[in-house]
Amino acid sequence: MTNDKEEKPRVGLFVTCLVDLFRPSVGFASIKLLEEAGCTVDIPDLQTCCGQPAYNSGDRRDTRALARKAIAAFEGFDYVVAPSGSCAGMLKLHYPELFADDPAWAERAKKFSAKVFELVSFLSDIRGVTSVPASFAGTVTYHDSCSGLRELGIREQPRTLLRSVDKLTLTELKDADLCCGFGGTFCVKYPDISNAIVERKTTEIVATGAGTLLAGDLGCLMNMAGKLKRQKSMVKSRHVAEVLAGMTDSPAIGEVG
Amino acid sequence: MEITSPQFKQNSRRAMQDPNLQKAMGYVRTGFIERRRIAVEGLPEFDRLRDSARDIKNHTLAHLDLYLEAYETKVRGAGGEVHYAETAADARDLILGICQRTGARTVTKGKSMVSEEIELNDHLEANGIQPIETDLGEYIIQLRGEPPSHLIAPAVHLTKEQVEADFRRVHTHLPADRDLSEPTTLLAEARAILRERFLASDVGITGANFLIAETGTSVIVTNEGNGDLSQLLPKVHIVLATIEKITPTLEDVSQILRVLARSGTGQDLSVYTTFSTGPRRPGDPDGPEEYHVVILDNGRSSMLGSDFQDMLRCIRCGACMNHCPVYQEVGGHSYGSVYAGPMGAVLTPSLAGIDKAGHLPNASTFCGRCESVCPMHIPLPKMMRHWREREFERHLSPKTVRWGLGVWAFVARHPRLYRLATKLAIGTLYKFGKLKGRFRRVPFAGGWTRHRDLPAPQGKTFHELLAERKRAA
Numbered sequence: 001m002t003n004d005k006e007e008k009p010r011v012g013l014f015v016t017c018l019v020d021l022f023r024p025s026v027g028f029a030s031i032k033l034l035e036e037a038g039c040t041v042d043i044p045d046l047q048t049c050c051g052q053p054a055y056n057s058g059d060r061r062d063t064r065a066l067a068r069k070a071i072a073a074f075e076g077f078d079y080v081v082a083p084s085g086s087c088a089g090m091l092k093l094h095y096p097e098l099f100a101d102d103p104a105w106a107e108r109a110k111k112f113s114a115k116v117f118e119l120v121s122f123l124s125d126i127r128g129v130t131s132v133p134a135s136f137a138g139t140v141t142y143h144d145s146c147s148g149l150r151e152l153g154i155r156e157q158p159r160t161l162l163r164s165v166d167k168l169t170l171t172e173l174k175d176a177d178l179c180c181g182f183g184g185t186f187c188v189k190y191p192d193i194s195n196a197i198v199e200r201k202t203t204e205i206v207a208t209g210a211g212t213l214l215a216g217d218l219g220c221l222m223n224m225a226g227k228l229k230r231q232k233s234m235v236k237s238r239h240v241a242e243v244l245a246g247m248t249d250s251p252a253i254g255e256v257g
Numbered sequence: 258m259e260i261t262s263p264q265f266k267q268n269s270r271r272a273m274q275d276p277n278l279q280k281a282m283g284y285v286r287t288g289f290i291e292r293r294r295i296a297v298e299g300l301p302e303f304d305r306l307r308d309s310a311r312d313i314k315n316h317t318l319a320h321l322d323l324y325l326e327a328y329e330t331k332v333r334g335a336g337g338e339v340h341y342a343e344t345a346a347d348a349r350d351l352i353l354g355i356c357q358r359t360g361a362r363t364v365t366k367g368k369s370m371v372s373e374e375i376e377l378n379d380h381l382e383a384n385g386i387q388p389i390e391t392d393l394g395e396y397i398i399q400l401r402g403e404p405p406s407h408l409i410a411p412a413v414h415l416t417k418e419q420v421e422a423d424f425r426r427v428h429t430h431l432p433a434d435r436d437l438s439e440p441t442t443l444l445a446e447a448r449a450i451l452r453e454r455f456l457a458s459d460v461g462i463t464g465a466n467f468l469i470a471e472t473g474t475s476v477i478v479t480n481e482g483n484g485d486l487s488q489l490l491p492k493v494h495i496v497l498a499t500i501e502k503i504t505p506t507l508e509d510v511s512q513i514l515r516v517l518a519r520s521g522t523g524q525d526l527s528v529y530t531t532f533s534t535g536p537r538r539p540g541d542p543d544g545p546e547e548y549h550v551v552i553l554d555n556g557r558s559s560m561l562g563s564d565f566q567d568m569l570r571c572i573r574c575g576a577c578m579n580h581c582p583v584y585q586e587v588g589g590h591s592y593g594s595v596y597a598g599p600m601g602a603v604l605t606p607s608l609a610g611i612d613k614a615g616h617l618p619n620a621s622t623f624c625g626r627c628e629s630v631c632p633m634h635i636p637l638p639k640m641m642r643h644w645r646e647r648e649f650e651r652h653l654s655p656k657t658v659r660w661g662l663g664v665w666a667f668v669a670r671h672p673r674l675y676r677l678a679t680k681l682a683i684g685t686l687y688k689f690g691k692l693k694g695r696f697r698r699v700p701f702a703g704g705w706t707r708h709r710d711l712p713a714p715q716g717k718t719f720h721e722l723l724a725e726r727k728r729a730a
Contacts, residue, residue, distance in 0.1 A: 015719050017669075021683050022712065024719035043723060048669040054662055056623060058645030058654065062666035069670060146624035179582045183622025185658075188704030190266070190620055195708035196273055196586040197622070226709030229695050254712035256694035 011039040012077035014070070014116075016087045017049045018218040019239075023253065026218065029245035030083045030119050036245075037127040039079075046073040050082075050090045056184055060098065067095050068105065071112045079126070080116045083241050084217045085148020086184075088118035093151055118148055119241055120216055124157035131164030134246030139169040141210035142240070143201070143224065144176045145217035158216060158240050165243060174204045182223035198227045206233055212252070214240045225253040260609050261593030265616035269587035278588050281416045285407075289579040292523025293630065306516050311634045313509045314501075314570040318561065324470040324503045325552070331473025335535025337548035345375035348553045352377060352462065352495055355549055356386050359493050361459035365451075367477060367484035368392035369464030370573060371497050371553060373405055373595045374608070377462070388462075389454045391483035393447050400427050406589030406597065408575040409521050414588045417443065451483070461487035461545065465498035466517070466572065468550070471506040474534040475550065478517065478527035485531050494533070494545035499553045501569040513572060516632035521574035556608050564643040568603050570633040577627035577637060583620055592617055599627035599637040606644050615653055618644035680721055683714045690714070 011034050019026045027043075034041045051066035070091065074080045082088040092113045099105040123129040142162065148154040162170050181187060181197030188194075201224060205213050213228070213235055215221050225237035236252035251257060261268060272278050297303045317324055329339045342348035348371075356364060364381060366372065366388055378388045378399070390399040394411040398404065400423050405411030412420070421437040424446060436442055463484050467476040475496045477484045488494045504510050518524040537544030560566055578584040578598025589597035594605040594614065602617040611618075618641035627637045648654050668675050690696050690713025698706050705711055717725075 017679075020719040021679055022714045024715055024717070024722050027719040028722075043720075045720075046672045048672055048675045051666075051669075054666050056642060056645065057658065057662055058642065058647070058649030059662055059666070060646055060649075062662065062670075065670055066666065069672075146622070146626070150625040150629050177626070179622045179624035179626070181582065181622060183624070186620075186622045188702075189658075190269075190583075191704045191707050192266075192270055192273065193583055193586055193620065194622075197582045198709065222712050223709065225712055226695070226705070229710040229712075230697075230708065250715060251694060254695040254710060256692065 008038055008040045009078040011041050011079045011081050012074045013041055013043050014047060014050070014074065014080055014082040014087065014091065015043065016082055016084045016218065018222070019083060022222065023218055023239065025247060025250045026083050026239040026241050029239070029241040029247045030081070032245045032247065033119065033123060033132070033241060034081065036132070037123050037129050039127070042077065044073040050087045052086065052090045053185060055090065055094060055098075064098055064102075067098055067109070071095070071105075071108060075108065075112045077115065079122065080112070081119050081122050082116070083119040083239065084219075085118045085145045085152055085154055086217055086219065088116055089147040089151035092116040118152055118154055118216065120161060120244070121148075121152060121154045121157045124160060130160065132161055132244045132246075134244055135166035135168075136243050136246070136248060137167040138212055139171055139210045140212040140214050140243065141171050141173045141205060141208040142176065143173060143180060143205075143213060143215040143220065145215055145220045146179050148216050149177055154216065158214075161244055162214070162240070168243070171208045171210050173208055180220045180224050182220045184219065187223060194223075195227075198223055202227045202231060202233065205235055211236060212243075213237045214243060216240050221253055229254045260605070260613060262605060262609070262614045262617055263593070265591060265593060265620060268591040268593055269620075272587045272591045277416050277419055278414050281414050282585060282588055285413060285579050286585050289521075289523065289575075293520060293576060293579070294523075296519040296523040296525065300515075300519065303516065303519070306512060307632050307634060310513045310516050310572075310632060311570060313504065313513065314633060317503060317505055317509075318501065318566060318569055321500065321503060321561065324505055325500065328468055328470040328473055328503055331470070332535065332548075332550055333473075335473050335548075336538070337473065337535045337550060340549060340551045342551055342553045343555075345553070345555050348375050348497065348551050348555070349377055349380040351551050352497065353380060353384055353386070355493065355495060355547075356381065356460050357384070359459065359547070361386055361493070363387045363389060363454065363458050364460045364462055365389050365391050365455055365458040365487045365491065366395070367461070367463035367479065367487040368395050368411070369462065369497055370405070370408060370595060371464055371499055372462065374555065375497075375553065377497070389451070389458070391451050391455070391481075391487055392479070393444060393481060393483075396447055396451065397423060400424075404590065404595060407578060408573045408596075408600075410575070414590065455486045455490050458487075458491045460493040460495060461489075461491040462495045462497060463488050465496050465502050467504045467510045467513070468496075468498055468502045468552075469504055469507055469510055472534060474507075474532050476510060476530065476532050478514070478530050480522075480524075480528045482529050485529060488531070488533055488545065489543050492545055493547040493549070494536070496533075496548075496550040497553065498550065499555065500557050501571075517572055517574050520576040520630065520632040521579075560607055565603065565607055565640055567635050568600070568607065568640060570635055571600055571604070572633060573600075574632060576630045576632065580626045580630050582622060582624060582626070599641070600635075603635075603637055603640045603644070606647075611644055611647050611651070612653060615644075615648050618642075618648075676718075676720055679718055683718050687714050687716050691716070
């Protein structure tokens with residue numbers, strides 16, 4: 001047994017700020033999935049935010065300061081895993097870019113980034129997970145969040161794992177690769193345009209007839225769930241990790257009881 | 258350049274409330290995207306061609322001075338003239354000068370975004386020369402006094418009913434009871450009218466998709482053949498192009514052509530690809546007596562060696578705008594400049610200044626679809642972010658945003674403070690939201706709650722819960 005334990009990869013879970021603040025259940029689902037996949041999971045206490053809001057607002061100085069903190073907190077792990085394509089994309093692809101002209105940090109950032117993965121693709125691609133022992137009675141549809149899809153190539157992994165969930169039916173969303181209109185600060189800077197885009201998205205979601213919308217990024221989910229609720233839709237929204245971990249007892253996003 | 262980019266928000270609100278525009282934009286959402294997908298899937302080597310096209314342009318930009326000189330020598334050798342224009346005003350005056358010297362009264366034009374960029378038509382008209390656009394889309398927007406709303410489909414924002422109304426308004430010499438209900442009848446009417454104009458034209462002005470250094474040739478791609486008539490029939494042909502259109506060889510051009518139309522309209526090739534080298538030679542059956550090339554800089558050379566150099570690879574196919582969720586909603590005119598969509602969001606600030614065009618690189622969700630379809634692999638989101646950085650450095654971004662970001666970043670840099678602040682904030686939010694699970698209104702979050710509910714937090718933060726579990730264990 002001790003031998004077994006020594007061979008387990010040590011994963012640092014980057015919880016992401018939205019999960020920390022709005023939906024801790026996604027964090028606990030991530031821990032369960034990672035442990036089931038044979039990993040030892042640690043949650044470094046010094047983590048806060050990956051810095052994306054500052055980065056995409058043009059504030060490189062603050063972004064670098066946050067990035068240095070994140071690298072220092074996580075570089076001791078075998079892997080760094082985040083339940084979000086956009087945060088994982090930030091850590092994996094944009095950190096090396098941020099420090100490209102900083103000799104003191106360039107190499108460190110590169111080494112750190114090589115260990116970063118988004119949760120579901122980590123389970124599939126690195127840990128070789130092909131099925132999960134979960135059950136979910138219902139029809140779901142899946143939205144491909146932009147960063148996960150285009151920056152990290154996440155498309156088949158969540159679908160494969162979802163198909164292994166007992167009693168679950170997966171129905172495809174038309175234009176699943178089209179942005180939901182969230183875009184981080186975009187949705188509050190240009191609310192009317194964001195609304196027009198998310199309206200198109202919720203129309204397609206409702207048209208699938210699915211009872212539950214799943215995605216891998218809480219930002220997109222809060223945007224789509226918020227719109228679905230405003231439209232008084234019965235469609236529920238959840239992070240894909242909750243379903244894969246069989247942890248769907250807590251109310252769906254934006255709901256009670 | 259007179260631009261309304263500072264009014265992007267007002268422009269886009271108007272566009273989203275315009276039922277005609279919304280109806281017309283349906284074709285962008287479905288037609289262009291679907292046709293590109295089919296064309297790309299039909300060519301297994303498409304991605305390799307994209308890499309090759311990018312490499313060709315990168316090589317050219319690294320040796321642009323050399324290729325420009327080689328091109329100029331070849332054009333002169335073929336009996337043509339090359340004129341360099343540093344600014345839009347220089348280009349306008351050069352072209353006007355040629356028209357005046359040759360006594361031109363009417364000018365026919367093939368489609369040229371650069372002529373829109375330098376507002377050539379207004380300048381010619383102000384000097385008593387009548388410019389006639391001969392591309393159907395350009396002809397329509399000229400009738401309406403509008404700028405183009407798309408790189409390759411300048412009138413894509415209009416419905417066919419609107420075009421019919423414009424034709425009836427302007428073509429008053431034709432019978433009122435004629436049938437104009439089909440796109441083909443509209444095209445036939447425009448064609449008949451333009452045919453006479455071609456014959457009467459003194460000077461033909463075209464743009465160029467490529468200027469080939471190896472041969473001194475200018476290349477245009479069109480679907481209507483209007484470019485050929487514009488450059489063959491008049492006595493004088495003027496090519497108006499910008500410095501980055503230089504491409505080393507015929508072979509290079511034929512490679513880039515394979516990704517150009519596929520990316521834009523989804524065609525394997527445009528209907529016409531026209532190569533012209535110099536004026537009519539002795540024994541040629543047709544062609545102009547004079548052949549001029551006006552090569553414009555207008556700020557582009559300052560992009561060389563900067564964070565924005567990659568933008569000079571752009572071949573104006575329009576794929577980025579077709580696939581952009583923001584462009585699809587607001588249309589090209591909302592951007593308030595000649596160049597719209599993602600490519601415009603990068604190029605317009607280079608040409609007009611970030612102080613005027615600040616909205617454009619911000620009005621993007623960074624979904625990355627533009628970059629994923631760009632045949633030249635231009636990192637558009639990255640360059641939009643560079644513009645946001647310039648804005649931030651120059652303190653052009655709104656004070657409230659800067660202040661909010663500053664406070665948030667300070668707190669996020671101090672994990673213990675962050676835990677305390679988020680615990681208090683989330684606790685409060687939960688207290689007010691727990692009964693319904695969501696909010697219809699939240700103070701200072703009107704941008705979010707105007708159109709959608711804000712989901713309430715589940716209760717305590719993840720880190721609070723984790724600490725509790727650790728204590729209990």
